[in-house]
Structure formats: C-alpha cells, structure tokens
Amino acid sequence: MLSIITVNFRQLDVTLELIKSLIQFAPKDSEWIIVDNGSQKDISKLLEQMDPRIKVVTSEENLGFAGGNNLGIEVSKGDFLFFINNDTIVTENSFQxxxxxxxxxxxxxxxxxxxxxxTPNTIQYSGFTKINPFTGRNSVIGEREQDQGQYDSVRKTYFGHGAAMMLRRKVIDEVGGIPEAFFLYYEEMDWSKKIRKAGYEIHYNGKAKILHKESISVGKLSPLKEFYMTRNRILFMYRNYSLFYFIGFFFFFMILSFPKRYFFLLNKDKKLNNALKAGLYSALLYLFNKSMAQPKDGLKYA
Known part of the structure; x- marks a missing residue:
C-alpha cells in the first residue's frame, strides 16, 4: 500500500486543493495522512468526510517540516511512502x-x-547537481526551462526535492526519519546524504510529474526563510563534510557569501537583515553548543 503524507500549517484552502487532485488521481489502494501542524482548530471531520482514504493527525505544537512528516510516518501503514508538500497538485502520472x-x-x-x-510548462526541478564542498552551493537541473521532453529520462541524482519524494518504508526503518535538527529547509538534502551513505541511490524519474506552488507557505522572500536558509546551510555542511571542507566553506561563507547577502538585504527590509544575522548566530550556537541551538528559534520571524 502507498501512504501519501503531507503537512498542513494553517493553510486549509491550499490543502483542500491538493486533496481534490488526490481524489482525482491517487491510487485506490492508498492512504492519505494529513498532519495538521500547529493546529488551531479541529479540521479532521471536514477533511475525513471528503474521502475514506484520508486520515488527519493533529499536533497542537508546530513540529516543522521534518517533525510533521515524521509524525505522519509513525501513523502510516504503507510499504511505500510519498511525501508531498501541501502546496502541490498531483497529476495522473505522479504515482506509477x-x-x-x-x-x-x-x-x-x-x-x-x-x-x-x-506556469505549468516551466520546470522547477529535474534533479540536483553535486554540492561544491567549498562553497556549499549546487544547481537545480532544468530550473526555469520550458519542458520540451529534455528531462523525461530516469537517472541518478544527488539529492531529492522536499516537495515530492517517495521511499520504501524499509529504507526509512534503516536510516531513520527526516532529520529534525533543521526544522525547515535543507532537511531533505541531509536525508538524501544519509540514504546514499547507507548504500542506496537517489533517483529522478522524469516520467512522473507534479505541480508546485513555490513558497506559498513562507513567501519567496521572508524573514522566516532567511533565518532557516542561512542557519541550515551551515548546519548541513558541518554535518555532512569533513573538517577540511567545512573550514574552507566557512571562510567562503563569512568572507564572500554572508557580506554580499547582508548588504543586499540592508536596503530592502530590516526584518530580513535581522533574520539573516540571527540565522548565523543560531548556526554558531549549533557548532559550539548544540543544547543551546533550538531549531524553533526562527519562528519569531514568522
């Protein structure tokens, strides 16, 4: 059986649009786990009456992307698990x-x-390139290209995309759930690394397609996103690369990347700039005293 897991964070209308597409295209032999994250009111009756495959799991605490999906894993029953953002729309070829x-x-x-x-003929993701261990940067293959069938292949890639990723339960049992140190952003990159270290491959299948309403949850440019993208880029590099590479990356980040971003945001929005600095501070706390680095610190910028 296939378990489809998505996390709703106070975006009922967005989640309802996803559910409507699931009703149309999801396999009959599937269950849909809707994790209502940071719940303010009970939406279980409303959603569960829409389709018998729906099961709502409520968390009054905001568990973040990783924690919310991990809660979904705990209650799911499928041998295969499909994690999709609530701001996606599935199509007839999203599953098989x-x-x-x-x-x-x-x-x-x-x-x-x-x-x-x-812009439904424009590609957002068709795989990731390898990360440069000195800059901490990589590229999204095909991003913003018009789809002319050039990425319809099936091939290995370095990292999965958090908006839509399918795994066997056996793999999750072996490597563990989505890493919760990140709370938001970079957790699928860290998870992909763990999966590859366990001897598995990450694949991109261009025969399957899903539509994504990019950054509806946090906005294209927001203090929340600024905090976690800054913090978690450093955490990811620290957790996944040797000390030699991390020192090289950290010099690059502090001398070039961070100052460039700081001055770019300085003339845009003070809140964005403050979130950038706070993200760096939170990352430094993680490096020197993990017990003081709380993943939820960035929520003050929501």
Missing part, C-alpha cells in the same frame, strides 16, 4: 512511475519532475 522506480532495491528515494503550478 515512482512506484516502478522503487521496484529496484538499490533505489532508496525517487522524485518526480516538478513544474511550477502558475
């Missing part, structure tokens, strides 16, 4: 090609081609 990819035991995670919802 991914399930076929996971028939290969060496594949630990597979992701579909992702298109921008508002």
């Amino acid at each position: 090609p991914l399930l076929e990819s996971l028939e290969d035991e060496k594949v630990g995670m597979v992701c579909p081609k992702i298109h921008y919802y508002y």
